Amino acid sequence: MDFLRPASWEEALAAKAEHPTAVPIAGGTDVMVEINFDHRRPEYLMDLNRVADLTEWEVGEDTVRLGASVPYTRIMEHLRAELPGLALASHTVASPQIRNRGGVGGNLGTASPAGDAHPALLAAGAEVEAASVRGSRRIPIDAFYTGVKRNALAPDELIRAVHIRKADGPQQFSKVGTRNAMVIAVCAFGLALHPAARTVRTGIGSAAPTPVRAAGAEEFLNAALDEGGLWDNGRTVPPSVAERFAELCAAACDPIDDVRGTADYRRHAVGVMARRTLAWTWESYRGTRRTTEGAA
Amino acid sequence: MTEHSAAPAPVRTAAGPVRDAAGTGPAAIPLGAPSTLTQGAPARGGIGESTLRPDGILKVTGEFAYSSDLWHEDMLWGQILRSTVAHAEILSIDTSEALALPGVHAVLTYDDLPTGVRHYGLEIQDTPVLAHGKVRHHGEPVAVVAADHPETARRAAARIRVEYRDLPVVTDEASALAPDAPLVHEHRDDHHMRHVAHPNIVHRQPIVRGDVARARGRADVVVEGEYTFGMQDQAFLGPESGLAVPEEDGGVHLYIATQWLHSDRRQMAPVLGLPEDKVRMTLAGVGGAFGGREDLSMQIHACLLALRTGRPVKIVYNRFESFFGHVHRHPATLRYEHGATRDGKLTHVACRIVLDGGAYASASPAVVGNASSLGVGPYAVDDVEIEALALYTNNPPCGAMRGFGAVQACFAYEAQMDKLAARLGLDPVEFRRLNAMEQGTVMPTGQVVDSPAPVAELLRRVKAMPMPPERQWESSEGADVRRLPGGLSNTTHGEDVVRGVGYAVGIKNVGFSEGFDDYSTARVRMEVAGGRPVASVHTAMAEVGQGGVTVHAQIARTELGIGQVTIHPADTRVGSAGSTSASRQTYVTGGAVRNACELVREQVLELGRRRFGSRHPAWATAGLLLEDGKVVTDGGEVLADLVDVLGDEAVEVEEEWRHRPTEPFDPLTGRGDGHVQYTFAAHRAVVEVDTGLGLVKVIELACAQDVGKALNPLSVIGQIQGGTAQGLGVALMEEIVVDPGTAKVRNPSFTDYLIPTILDTPDIPVDVLELADEHAPYGLRGVGEAPTLSSTPAVLAAVRDATGLELNRTPVRPEHLTGTG
Amino acid sequence: MRVRLTVNGRPQEADDVWEGESLLYVLRERLGLPGSKNACEQGECGSCTVRLDGALVCACLVAAGQAEGREVVTVEGLADFARRRSRAARDGARDGEEAPHATGTPLDAARRWSAHGTQEPDETQGPGGAGSRTAGEAELAPVQQAFIDAGAVQCGFCTPGLLVAADELLEHHPDPSDADIREALSGNLCRCTGYEKIMDAVRLAAVRQSEETRP
Missing domain, CATH: 3.30.365.10 (Aldehyde oxidase/xanthine dehydrogenase, molybdopterin binding domain)
Structure with a gap:
């Protein structure tokens, strides 16, 4: 095993081009466990901790460019307003120790369906900035996950950052685990209201081979909200609509039975989380609307 | 690119740790070997006080050395290769590639074991040191490797080729007792074999008292239930580990985290082909136990490798291996029938408790004894039919864990009590109180509860x-x-x-039951050091976190009337203390320490009488006590300072101490003061x-x-x-x-x-x-x-x-x- | 490969480090600092918790090479770390600066039992062999003393990680609520205590710390 220590992003890309099998390591949450338990013996281990750019973020007009290695702790502390869904998801990641080291790049690189960031990224809308010596490209988050622990990266590419749409409405994230802290998701759900676009986006974790959106549920809810004029009149979402939305979210799952939970439970829980997070976000949206109107 | 590691070799030879300050000391003593713990205090800190742990400072500063922290010059690392399947014939094992790896010093399989004794076990010696011909559970040890770096040892273990032929697995009662069930152990000759109906039953204990059939007739309400208890792991945080150091006389010294040094040694010595006095054991720091260290784990493997290579060998399990390296709490299926009268008095209890013992016996027979004899719970019932049994299966071996058979039963009988209360329309607490046992109640075994x-x-x-x-x-x-x-x-x-x-x-x-000779040994010494009387306590009690070392010092203070007490590391230079299990150590080793202290006190007083008896009549006539470093009469008069009584003499006593004996349960009726x-x-x-x-x-x-x-x-x-x-x-x-x-x-x-x-x-x-x-x-x-x-x-x-x-x-x-x- | 880092304020160097080794392994096996514990090696238990450039991390998830040039504080250096912080805070306060996170106090010695490595009752010394402690280092960080006093130590295997985590909590939140304590320590498993005495210990350390820093 060789240990590569690029000092800059350019060096990292050059090294990855030279050694496409090199395994990048930043927070170490996944890679070190695999090494400690003899599940993986990469030929090259490439430390990204020295690439300072990766731990920086920029808040732009419409998006946040979040460096791949910005620790979850930082996201919780500094980006709660811009990325509320991801901040909530970050808070559910493992433990304070892990959150101090781990970042979204690791979740994306591993592309495990159980990664906590995925549902929040899917719901918010995001693009993954992948780069190689050949250049840089942006992969829409919906096209990023290609299979169980597989992603759209080419062998010579590294994740530089994620461009996430700044929240223009309430977002929520829920995750089920059989313990009150430090638990891998049995399943997870992210929901974001996008009042400007009058759309709702979702993200489901650990309930399908890849993180997925509940497209059918989104379509249904978007139509129902539109039809009822709810974005404008600020009425509550009718229970039948919330119920149907929850059902469609559950139906978007393609889960398995495993040691963490049954497929039936995952479907059920995704439905419950969908209903609750819709209620929380919509209530919050109504509250903001009232405040705004009151101020006007 | 700033730095690119130059050497391409996949594995390096480990350099010795750079430990500053400390020298490594005499060659035979590893770094991190335990030392005495001394608590100095004025004459307080006796029993009944919340004195603090004598090892507390070491534990909060990181200096307390656990078994995985030990280090020795020239030490090798051991690695165990475990089976990847649960039940299979071993067709061949090829270790040649492993042996060829640079840095590998030994690879051992069953065929390399030095003597004809190749199995061990707490009660039944059914567990192979290394698999022989077949494996009976997932994760069974098949071969062991010693190498100069843990990664080298892992790579070597991965190069051992084992050819398995799968056998059908036995996983529950139905598959274990089916007419064509594969036998987990084909040639049983243990003493339980005589009374079990099938070789896949380790042990069965019925307990019958009164007449359940008749009592059922008196019941106004009967509830039944079937309950399942999952397999629990002790999950102690300090993984199994130890360091075996070969000694010049051909023996071996093992520094180990265990619950019972002498039981380990009794099982190890014959396999190593050594007399027990050449197998020296010292308790290293123990990171929790909860029953999971009552059986051997890596003890024999480390010693075999040390003896084979002539080098100290350390083995540390990782968490994955730890799940395979110790027995678990028995999963159980429990069927209960409870009856009660309308006014809320239990009429009868009938139950059948099936415990899954897994592939090897471990403590299963004793767990069966507990599950059956405590199967009714803390209630007074005269008509009882209980049956408990443990199976051999190809599941992971199960044995001791905190609560030991009583846990599974309690889960079920308490669910039944709630069910019954609900059916009777009674408050669940009131219903329990109505049936609560008390001093004088007769247990299903016939034993009268006399406290x-x-x-x-x-x-x-x-x-x-x-x-x-x-x-x-x-x-x-x-x-x-x-x-x-x-x-x-x-x-x-x-x-x-x-x-x-x-x-x-x-x-x-509390304590070991069913006629087991349950004793402990304590060596207590009193002498003058630094101008004051001090006591030292030496036992083989495994301190696993419970605070036995704290309590021993308290007992010595109370009994000997002095403040400063030194706790000697637990080792086999003193007699057995029995196991740190069954809630027994404060009772039994605490009892042994008190007993030894009393004997020391008598000798000290005798010494005082010899030296000063002529000076004061109270030496002969009064009841004498040791208090605050002095000999005092029961009236409070000071007769002498202990410093003067002892002079330059040391008083030392080593004594075994036993609690009152118990009886085995009758194999058919379960009767016995067990x-x-x-x-x-x-x-x-x-x-x-x-x-x-x-x-x-x-x-x-x-x-x-x-x-x-x-x-x-x-x-x-x-x-x-x-x-x-x-x-x-x-x-x-x-x-x-x-x-x-x-x-x-x-x-x-x-x-x-x-x-x-x-x-x-x-x-x-x-x-x-x-x-x-x-x-x-x-x-x-x-x-x-x-x-x-x-x-x-x-x-x-x-x-x-x-x-x-x-x-x-x-x-x-x-x-x-x-x-x- | 060679790894150079600063541990507990002292420059350290380890040679022939295998690239797959963790910081935890290097600390324990190469630098003679086994205080950080190896309970799970998968970031689930927190018993290897150390400070890495100030951040609370699991040493088992840091590749040794990633620690190159970094500053590490382990449980062995915690008392000293707390003392320096306390001193810095006091000095800062004298300079008119705010010193809100001061910890490290002369401690309630009356309740302290001494543990000795030798038969000599009055020498404060580590256990045989390890003897890196000197009498001057007997001073403990407030959390260390509180863990002893509150009965938060049983087997002690989780203790080093918990201490480093609890110390970091009190550094940033001198007066944490129970829920804050539970959240901050949720990455540290303990199997012996049921956590109640650990809660007591952190509360106790917080109180003592605030008493010490009160003007």
Whole structure:
């Protein structure tokens, strides 16, 4: 095993081009466990901790460019307003120790369906900035996950950052685990209201081979909200609509039975989380609307 | 590119650690070998006080050396190759590639074992040191490697080629006792074989008292239930580890984390082909035990490699291996029938308890004895039919864990008591109190309980504790998810959250039972050092965290009237202390220390009489005590300073001490005074359940326990709270999941075997009752296990109360609470 | 490969480090600092918790090479670390600066039992062999003393990680609520205590710390 220590992003890309099998390591949450338990013996281990750019973020007009290695702790502390869904998801990641080291790049690189960031990224809308010596490209988050622990990266590419749409409405994230802290998701759900676009986006974790959106549920809810004029009149979402939305979210799952939970439970829980997070976000949206109107 | 590692070799030779300051000392003593612990104090810190741990400073500074921290010059690392399948014939093992790897010093298989003794076991020697011809469970040791770096050892182990031919697996009662069932052990000749109906039954114990058929006729209400208890892991945090150092006389010195040094040595020596006195054992720091270190793990393997290579060998399991490296709590299926009259008196109890012992016997026979003899719980019932048995299967071997057979039974009989109370329309606590046993009650075995059994009082106390306030998760800033089911995962802000309350009480025996010669040995020495009298206590008691070392110093202070006590490291240079299990060490080794102190005191007084007897008549006539470093009369008159009495003489005593004997249970009726002492705890659980997602938050888990006499109240409460948390774990999350088709373990990691975090564990208020047992030293009652019993059923009862669901299995999972299992 | 880092204020160097080794392994096996514990090696238990450039991390998840040039504080250096912080805070306060996170106090010695490595009762010394402690280092960080006093130590295997985590909590939140304590320590498993005495210890350390820093 060789240990590569690029000092800059350019060096990292050059090294990855030279050694496409090199395994990048930043927070170490996944890679070190695999090494400690003899599940993986990469030929090259490439430390990204020295690439300072990766731990920086920029808040732009419409998006946040979040460096791949910005620790979850930082996201919780500094980006709660811009990325509320991801901040909530970050808070559910493992433990304070892990959150101090781990970042979204690791979740994306591993592309495990159980990664906590995925549902929040899917719901918010995001693009993954992948780069190689050949250049840089942006992969829409919906096209990023290609299979169980597989992603759209080419062998010579590294994740530089994620461009996430700044929240223009309430977002929520829920995750089920059989313990009150430090638990891998049995399943997870992210929901974001996008009042400007009058759309709702979702993200489901650990309930399908890849993180997925509940497209059918989104379509249904978007139509129902539109039809009822709810974005404008600020009425509550009718229970039948919330119920149907929850059902469609559950139906978007393609889960398995495993040691963490049954497929039936995952479907059920995704439905419950969908209903609750819709209620929380919509209530919050109504509250903001009232405040705004009151101020006007 | 700043730095690119130059050397391409996959593995490097480990350099010795750079340990600053300390020299490595004499060659035979490893770095981190334990040393004495001295607690100096004025003449206080006796029994009944919450003195602090003598090893506390070492433990908070990181200097306390656990077995995995040991280091020795020239030390090699051992690695075990384990079976990847549960039941298979071994067609061949090829170690040549492993041996060829640079840095590898030895690779051993069954054929390399030095003597004809190639099996070990606590009671039945059925466990092969290394697999012979076949493997019987997933993760069974097949070969061992010694190399100069752990990674080299791992690579070498990976190069050993083992050819398996799969055999059908036996995984439950049906497959174990089927007419064509494969036999887990084909040639049994142990003493239980004679009385079991099938070779796949390790041991069976019936207990019959009264006439259940007739009593059933008196019952107005009969309830039945079948209950399942999952496989729990001890999950001690310090992984199995130790360091074996070869000695010049051909022997070996093993520094080891264990529960019972002498039992280990008894099993090890014949396999190593050494007399016991050439197998020296020293207790290294132990990172928890809870039963999981009662059996051997890497002891023999490390010694074999050390003897073979002539170099010190250290073996440290990682967490994955730890799940295969020790026995677990027996999973169980329990069928119960309870009857009662309309006015709430139990008429009868009938039950059948099937424990899965896994591939090797370990402590299964004794677990069967406990499950059966304590199977009715702390209730007075005259008509009882109990049957308990343990199976041999190809599942992971099961044996000792805190609560030892009584835990599984308590979960089931307490569920039954709630069911019965509900059917009778009685309050569950009142119904229990109506049937609570007391001093004088006759156990199903016929044994009369001859010390306080305050079962009703414990229930009364736990019920009387103030209730935690409702909706504590509400705050001015909205819901505090940390206080809600789901915790930080943000799953509910109060939706579908329902509170429930449940009660349970349990009975556990203390000490080894069924006629076992249960004793301990203590060596106590008193002398003058630095101008004051000091005592040292030397036992082989395994301090695994329980605080035995604290208590030994307290006993010495109380008995010898001096402040400064030195605790000698536990080793085999002193006689056996028995196991740190069965809630027995404070009773038995504490008893041995007290006994030795009394003998020392007598000798000191004798010395005083010889030296000063002529100066004062009270030496001959008065009752004499040792207090504050002086000999005083029972009237308080000071006769002499201990410094003067002792002069330059040292008084030393080593004595064995036994509690009163017990009897084996009759193999057909179960009759016999099988237990030394009984101990009781009761719990009240308050939970909040998110019924939508099936997630549970335990709000409070209050406990009342009778401890006879709290020698160290702080430690007693710590034991009760720790035991309570382990019971909570198996109620809600802890289970080793074994695939029923392959008998392979599916979750051997802390990622998927979940133990409670600090956010899962509630406030645990404890009410300690002290009703002395006149038969026990200081009236004490063993503390460690009882709280683990009643905690689980109390939590389950509270969840039932919240949800209205029946819930016949533990751990209860979200699936079970949402109908999606 | 060679790894150079600063541990507990002292420059350290380890040679022939295998690239797959963790910081935990290097600390324990190469630098003679086994205080950080190896309970799970998968970031689930927190018993290997150390400070890495100030941040609370699991040493088992840091590749040795990633620690190159970094500053590490382990439980062995915690007392000293707390003392320096306390001194810095006091000095800062004298300079008119705010010193809100001061910890490290002369401690309630009356309740302290001494543990000795030799038969000599009055020498404060580590256990035979390890003897890196000197009498001057007997001073403990407030959290260390509180863990002993509150009965938060049983087997002690989780203790080093918990101490480093609890110390970091009190550094940033001198007066944490119970829920804050539970959240901050949720990455540290303990199997012996049921956590109640650990809660007591952190509360105790917080109180003592605030008493010490009160003007």
